[in-house]
Amino acid sequence: MSELLDVKGLNCPLPVLRTKKTMKGVPKGEVLTVEATDPNAARDIPALCEASGFELLSLEERDGxxxxxxRQAA
Structure with missing residues (x-):
């Protein structure tokens, strides 16, 4: 199962705050896909993962x- 969090159009700090809140409800071992347009998210969300013990599986940019x-820690 994979969940999607759409935070496109939101600016810092909302993308990282919503990601953190949503990850609390993601079952262990499951994956959350986050879509964001704020350029700060490219730095802030990986930092959140490192600080919170989440596994950042990938980061891509597609048309902005x-x-x-x-992945939620097991």
């Missing part, structure tokens, strides 16, 4: 949209 795949 940053797409993160984050």
């Amino acid at each position: 949209v940053f797409v993160f795949k984050i």
Whole structure:
């Protein structure tokens, strides 16, 4: 199962705050996909993952949209 969090159009700090809140409800081992347009998210969400013990599986940029795949710690 994979969940999607769409935070496109939101500016710092909302993308990282919503990601953190949503990850609390993601079951262990499951993946959350986050889509964001705020350029700060490319730095802030990986930092959140490192600080919180989430596994950042990937970070891509597609036409100005940053797409993160984050796994909840098992």
